[in-house]
Amino acid sequence: MATCHGVEVVATLVAPFRARALPWDTFAPTTPGGLALPALGTHGASRRAMAILVTGGAGYIGSHMVLCLVRAGRPVVVVDNLSAGYRELLVEGVPFVHADIADGATMRDVIRERDIDAIIHFAAHTQVAESVRDPRLYWSGNVAATLNLLDAALASGVKYFVFSSTAAVYGEPERCPIDEEAPTHPINPYGESKLTIEQALADYARAYGMRYAALRYFNAAGADADAGLGELHHPESHLIPIVLQAALGRMSEVVIFGRQYPTPDGTCIRDYVHVLDLADAHMAALDDLRCGGDSGAFNLGTGTGHSVAEVIATCREVTGRPIAVVEGERRPGDPPVLVASPERARRRYGWEPRRSSLERIVRDAWAWHLREAAKSSHEPETRKAHAQHR
Numbered sequence: 001m002a003t004c005h006g007v008e009v010v011a012t013l014v015a016p017f018r019a020r021a022l023p024w025d026t027f028a029p030t031t032p033g034g035l036a037l038p039a040l041g042t043h044g045a046s047r048r049a050m051a052i053l054v055t056g057g058a059g060y061i062g063s064h065m066v067l068c069l070v071r072a073g074r075p076v077v078v079v080d081n082l083s084a085g086y087r088e089l090l091v092e093g094v095p096f097v098h099a100d101i102a103d104g105a106t107m108r109d110v111i112r113e114r115d116i117d118a119i120i121h122f123a124a125h126t127q128v129a130e131s132v133r134d135p136r137l138y139w140s141g142n143v144a145a146t147l148n149l150l151d152a153a154l155a156s157g158v159k160y161f162v163f164s165s166t167a168a169v170y171g172e173p174e175r176c177p178i179d180e181e182a183p184t185h186p187i188n189p190y191g192e193s194k195l196t197i198e199q200a201l202a203d204y205a206r207a208y209g210m211r212y213a214a215l216r217y218f219n220a221a222g223a224d225a226d227a228g229l230g231e232l233h234h235p236e237s238h239l240i241p242i243v244l245q246a247a248l249g250r251m252s253e254v255v256i257f258g259r260q261y262p263t264p265d266g267t268c269i270r271d272y273v274h275v276l277d278l279a280d281a282h283m284a285a286l287d288d289l290r291c292g293g294d295s296g297a298f299n300l301g302t303g304t305g306h307s308v309a310e311v312i313a314t315c316r317e318v319t320g321r322p323i324a325v326v327e328g329e330r331r332p333g334d335p336p337v338l339v340a341s342p343e344r345a346r347r348r349y350g351w352e353p354r355r356s357s358l359e360r361i362v363r364d365a366w367a368w369h370l371r372e373a374a375k376s377s378h379e380p381e382t383r384k385a386h387a388q389h390r
Ligand code: UDP
Pocket: 219, 237, 238, 239, 240, 242, 254, 255, 256, 257, 258, 268, 269, 270, 308, 331, 334
């Protein structure tokens, strides 16, 4: 592991997209083939390539975001406290600061030293059930810590903030597809914590001129297996990775949380969106803000829903493996249908979730699971070593 002004530069990930581990002021964006990219700043705000801070860049969505930024030749630095992120998801060559976003002094130093003008903020607790059990984690880790980060950002002149929000801000919606004008009534501390920060951002934008986009994800899924990135959570609670673990034989069966919902096959319907499409939307949101686009909230989904039973059927088809299912109790707080209207993001950003067919999502996620399974069969200690990686 090299260091650069006290910042770790990760050199572990085998990926064809090797960012150059250079001091910030000499960073020259290059394509993987080494061709010079056009100078950044075509948005008119600046001709100079300002750096982007990604908090939570060692997590599932954050790591894919970093990959996209590196592929686009954008200077990027990652901050992660590794409480829910993994060193193995850090993208090679990208400066990494092992710190907590609540640590204002460190955040101010990173922002100033790395010449950061924009933050894409993923670092957060994201488990709904945990938020009900232990809400303090969410008020402290998601709300208070983000307010500290915003203080550091304002004190250091950061102009743009892209916030990882969630469809959970809508709670149990009255109608679907859900557009951004739908009432926000979160039904758990996780959704409340995200909505609270959205409200703070609206106030800060009005009072201090910071510009922001709050991106409300529906169901993030999929992977970039070629780059060694995928959905890694401990414990795992999300449907697609759980079904694929069953396909790998790591679980004997999948429990379907309720089969008597008012949907065509009785199972819940969700809007699954490929994690690389999510990353594209963040990039588009940032470019839009830098072009002078208005602050606001945007849904990121496809507009099409799939039931739990359909997801399992697609997983059977893609993997070619049997997957046993049993019916279980409903999970508290699960609305029958959650489907986005992504029209606002489409119109404003020209965003198209083009990788988000269910088949493609499952195929990409499966490729990553197979890769991980092969890795752990060769290196049986890898999984056990997770705690040490943190
Ligand atoms: N689900 C399920 N069994 C599982 C995990 C999830 O039936 O083991 C269902 C869950 O009730 C929901 C859908 O799959 O209807 C998607 O759940 P997930 O946790 O992936 O995302 P959420 O929609 O809760 O954010």
